[in-house]
Amino acid sequence: MKNQSIWKKLKFAFNGIVYATKNEHNMQRHLISALIVICLFSYFKISIFWWALIILCIGLIIASELLNSAIEALIDYLHPELHEKIGKIKDMLAGMVLILSITAAIIGFLAILSVLSA
Numbered sequence: 170m171k172n173q174s175i176w177k178k179l180k181f182a183f184n185g186i187v188y189a190t191k192n193e194h195n196m197q198r199h200l201i202s203a204l205i206v207i208c209l210f211s212y213f214k215i216s217i218f219w220w221a222l223i224i225l226c227i228g229l230i231i232a233s234e235l236l237n238s239a240i241e242a243l244i245d246y247l248h249p250e251l252h253e254k255i256g257k258i259k260d261m262l263a264g265m266v267l268i269l270s271i272t273a274a275i276i277g278f279l280a281i282l283s284v285l286s287a
Contacts, residue, residue: 185235193238195266196231203227206277219280226273233269237262 189196206223215223240262244255 189238196234199234213284215280222276230269233266
């Protein structure tokens, strides 16, 4: 696996994104939310600065959801029965995604507010 071409590595990464999109409901929700935000930003004609911030936020949320889903799948595979400490780990992973989502919502709100107050 180490000395594979960049194209093969990109294909693996793309396959992971497609798999998560098809199998993880939260990933689907995040992608739909991202599409709605992009449409809103287009409607309000947000400046390039706010576009950069929101695209960064969208990328961070999607990446964190991929990480969350991957670690949860690995934990479920290695330890399928319920365990209190594993539950806490999953809660922390979900918290990571939640914090990024709240941050993105605040940034989106500020971007739209900047246009409406101008």
